[in-house]
Amino acid sequence: MSTVTATAAAVHPTVARPAVGARPSFLGILRGEWRKLLSLRSTWWVLGATVVLITGISLAVAASVDAMAADPVTAPTLATTNGAEFVSGGFQIGMLTIAVLGALLITGEYSTGMIRSTFAAVPTRVPVLLAKAIALSVLTGAVAALSIALSYLVTMPQLAEHDLVPALDDARTWQVFGGTVYFLIAAALFSLGVGTLLRSSAGAITVALTVLLLLPGVLAFVSLDWVETIARYLPLPASGAFLGGSEDSLSSGGEQLTAATGLLVIAAYAIVPLLAGAVVLRRRDA
Amino acid sequence: MIEAHQLTKRYGDTTAVDDISFTIEPGSVTGFLGPNGAGKSTTMRMIMGLDRPTSGTVTVNGKAYARHRAPLREVGALLDAKAVHTGRSARSHLRTMAATHNIPAARVDEVIEMTGLATVARKRVGGFSLGMGQRLGIASAMLGDPRTLILDEPVNGLDPEGVQWVRRLVRSLADEGRTVFLSSHLMSEMAQTADQLLVIGRGRIIAAGPVQQVIDSVSAAAVRVRSPRATELAALLEADGAAVTSSAPSALELRGIDAERVGELACAHGIALHELSPRSASLEEAYMALTQDAVEYRSDVTATAPTAPKGEDR
Numbered sequence: 388m389s390t391v392t393a394t395a396a397a398v399h400p401t402v403a404r405p406a407v408g409a410r411p412s413f414l415g416i417l418r419g420e421w422r423k424l425l426s427l428r429s430t431w432w433v434l435g436a437t438v439v440l441i442t443g444i445s446l447a448v449a450a451s452v453d454a455m456a457a458d459p460v461t462a463p464t465l466a467t468t469n470g471a472e473f474v475s476g477g478f479q480i481g482m483l484t485i486a487v488l489g490a491l492l493i494t495g496e497y498s499t500g501m502i503r504s505t506f507a508a509v510p511t512r513v514p515v516l517l518a519k520a521i522a523l524s525v526l527t528g529a530v531a532a533l534s535i536a537l538s539y540l541v542t543m544p545q546l547a548e549h550d551l552v553p554a555l556d557d558a559r560t561w562q563v564f565g566g567t568v569y570f571l572i573a574a575a576l577f578s579l580g581v582g583t584l585l586r587s588s589a590g591a592i593t594v595a596l597t598v599l600l601l602l603p604g605v606l607a608f609v610s611l612d613w614v615e616t617i618a619r620y621l622p623l624p625a626s627g628a629f630l631g632g633s634e635d636s637l638s639s640g641g642e643q644l645t646a647a648t649g650l651l652v653i654a655a656y657a658i659v660p661l662l663a664g665a666v667v668l669r670r671r672d673a
Numbered sequence: 674m675i676e677a678h679q680l681t682k683r684y685g686d687t688t689a690v691d692d693i694s695f696t697i698e699p700g701s702v703t704g705f706l707g708p709n710g711a712g713k714s715t716t717m718r719m720i721m722g723l724d725r726p727t728s729g730t731v732t733v734n735g736k737a738y739a740r741h742r743a744p745l746r747e748v749g750a751l752l753d754a755k756a757v758h759t760g761r762s763a764r765s766h767l768r769t770m771a772a773t774h775n776i777p778a779a780r781v782d783e784v785i786e787m788t789g790l791a792t793v794a795r796k797r798v799g800g801f802s803l804g805m806g807q808r809l810g811i812a813s814a815m816l817g818d819p820r821t822l823i824l825d826e827p828v829n830g831l832d833p834e835g836v837q838w839v840r841r842l843v844r845s846l847a848d849e850g851r852t853v854f855l856s857s858h859l860m861s862e863m864a865q866t867a868d869q870l871l872v873i874g875r876g877r878i879i880a881a882g883p884v885q886q887v888i889d890s891v892s893a894a895a896v897r898v899r900s901p902r903a904t905e906l907a908a909l910l911e912a913d914g915a916a917v918t919s920s921a922p923s924a925l926e927l928r929g930i931d932a933e934r935v936g937e938l939a940c941a942h943g944i945a946l947h948e949l950s951p952r953s954a955s956l957e958e959a960y961m962a963l964t965q966d967a968v969e970y971r972s973d974v975t976a977t978a979p980t981a982p983k984g985e986d987r
Contacts, residue, residue: 409776409817410743419772426765427758501758503723504766504813507750508773510722510739672724 413514420518424526429491434526437484438534444477445538449545456549470551471563472631474538478567479623481534482574482599485527489578490591492519497586506673513665516583520576520661527575531568562646566629569650573657574599574622580660583668598656599623619644625652674699674852675720675821680729682715682876689715691876692729697854697869699820702847704867704884705856708964712876713856714752717825720854721750733821745774745817751824754806759799763790763809766798770813780816788812789838803830811839822846824855828862840866860960864888874964887963896927896935899948906944913938923947 424430452473455461493516496502509515539553546552553560577599582591599622606618618624628649644652675697682690690712697703705713718724720731722738730737733748741747757766767781785794788808793801798809807830814822824843828836843866847853857863863870863884870887872880880887900906903923911917915930927935932951939946 409746409774409780411745411774415775416773419769422765422772423758423761423769426762426769427760429760495758495760499758499760500753500756503718503721503752503756504770506723507721507748507752507756508745508770510741510744670725672718 411509413518416509416514417518417521419508420515420522421525424492424519424522427495429495430488430526433484433488433491434530437481437488437530438537440484441475441477441481441531441534442537442541444480445474446541446545448473448476449542452545452549452551465549465551468551469553469557469559469563469631470546471553471557471560473546473551474542474553475535475563475567475630477534477538478531478571478630479600481531481571482623483596485530485571485575486578486595486599487592488527489523489575490582490595491588492523492579493582494586494588494591498588502673512668516579516661516665516668520579523575523579524572527572528568531571535564535567563630566626566650570622570626570630570653573653576657577622577660580657580662580664583664584660620652622653622656625649628652674735675731675733675823675854677716677720677731678729680716680719680731681727682712682719682724683727688876690719690726693873693876693878694729695871695878695881697852697871699852700847700850701868702843702853702855702866703869703871704863705854705871705873706860706863706960707856707858707873707879709858711858711873711964713858713873714825716873717750717752717823717854717856720823721748721752723752743774743817745770745776746819747817748821748823749814749817749819750822751807751810751814751827753825754803754810754830757798757806757809757813760797762795762797763801763812764794766809767813767816770816774817776816780818784812784815787815804832804835807831808835811842819851821852822854824853826857827855828857828859836862872960872963879963896930896932897948897950897952898925898927898935898939898946899923900925900939900944900946902944905942906939909938909942909944910935 452465455465493502496505505515506512543552553563574595578591578595581595582588585591585594603618603621603623606614606621609615609618625644626649628644629646643649675695677693677695679692679694680690681688681692693712693716705716707713715724716731719726720733720738732738733741738744738748757763761769764781764785767784768778770776771778771781785791788811790805790808790812793805798806801809807827811824811827814824822843824839827839827843831839843853843855847868855866857866867884870880870882870884871878872887880890882890898906901923903919903925907917907919907925910925910927910930913930913934915935916928918926918928920926932949936946936949939949
């Protein structure tokens with residue numbers, strides 16, 4: 388059989404081969420994933436919706452400042468609140484759309500069969516997941532920053548009336564803005580990890596939104612100590628530790644985590660499902 | 674070159690591929706023939722490292738697929754015309770694939786031209802016909818200009834002109850010294866396209882070899898004789914080198930002898946014949962003969978499946 392190979396190669400030594408020299412590299416895989424993300428119409432819809440929702444909600448929150456100032460119960464809290472919390476007030480809704488984007492990034496490949504093309508090109512598989520995570524983080528970060536910038540501009544007139552426009556030289560302002568971007572990236576990565584584990588769009592979106600949004604609300608009605616402890620470590624309450632979010636700590640009934648613990652908890656939500664996803668990705672049939 | 678050694682794949686209780694070994698040589702078109710569900714696609718997915726074999730190994734050009742430094746340049750595969758995100762344009766799809774291997778955009782345009790997709794390259798794949806999907810699948814397979822091509826049912830859904838095009842394409846690729854491995858459940862298609870055949874049924878290799886040889890091995894049989902003195906005749910024919918089997922007391926099935934010779938022998942010995950029928954099996958008959966057991970057994974399993982307490986095994 389080796390003779391057959393040899394003769395075949397000898398007879399046709401020079402086929403025009405423009406792809407010769409092409410080699411895979413992580414940068415190439417990353418470019419591929421970036422292109423994948425941007426070449427889907429659904430990405431642009433989700434991102435557009437994210438910007439509109441975050442900005443719109445922040446505008447609504449800012450509009451309610453008048454009422455808060457007039458109410459003797461809420462007026463004192465207003466004095467201690469950094470205006471940045473109003474500006475980023477729409478992030479919870481943004482979290483929903485971003486979570487959908489993160490899940491679809493991988494489940495969309497499973498549902499369409501694209502995953503087989505993807506893994507044929509990168510049979511080691513894990514670099515694909517890493518590239519997806521990076522591309523998703525960059526895009527989410529950019530959209531979150533854009534949303535906050537827009538929110539800052541549209542809420543400015545309203546907040547100015549109550550002297551609540553967040554000062555850009557205040558560290559607290561940047562903690563809230565940075566924390567919001569950080570949290571949205573984490574929510575996207577959490578969904579990507581869950582999507583990798585579950586492979587189904589419906590399943591992944593349901594699980595992600597339940598953990599991110601639904602559980603804190605549901606568990607708030609259970610006044611068992613250990614449930615309250617768990618509730619504190621759910622993503623949204625944990626984010627309150629570095630975003631301010633005074634309502635969240637009130638609803639869960641206990642003391643808030645420290646800002647550092649909150650950041651770590653959120654990081655765990657982003658990383659653990661992704662690591663688990665990477666492990667099963669290598670073993671499973673595609 | 675593709676080499677499989679005792680390759681096996683089980684899904685739970687079902688054995689999709691059962692201990693198969695084969696070698697696919699470069700420079701020729703090898704057809705992978707078998708009924709639907711025989712294990713063709715599973716075997717191809719294992720070659721591509723997409724499904725993990727339960728046991729056994731398969732290598733492409735000496736290495737497991739995943740161990741090649743530039744897999745797309747080593748092997749191009751059309752595993753499933755729908756292995757494409759429906760929301761992306763054909764060109765975007767190819768460019769995302771090309772990006773992983775740093776394949777220049779010029780090559781993407783080249784395979785688009787080559788597969789006749791130029792007019793629809795910017796349209797979303799979701800709206801593609803089955804034939805367009807196949808062309809896109811072949812375009813992605815060609816992207817890395819690979820030494821080995823694996824095409825699962827490439828002519829499925831193509832119009833006659835497309836079928837011709839695929840035949841010419843695989844022929845020229847094989848003539849360039851590449852390994853071409855393509856599957857089909859249609860014997861007639863294989864007879865026109867392939868040089869070598871690998872016939873699979875129920876997860877096992879039933880026959881392998883040059884196309885004509887495989888056909889002959891099945892259809893050469895084909896002389897049927899009925900005679901009141903069948904036993905006597907059988908002895909005569911066996912002495913003449915024929916392989917004789919008997920399905921009924923007065924009937925014989927003969928291999929390795931033609932009808933004329935049987936008639937002359939019978940006449941020379943004064944044996945009356947009630948029937949002498951040469952049976953030159955067609956390609957389709959040869960295929961049916963090869964795969965019949967596999968198909969029958971499979972329908973059997975389906976029929977008895979409800980009585981088997983499958984759920985308890987898990």
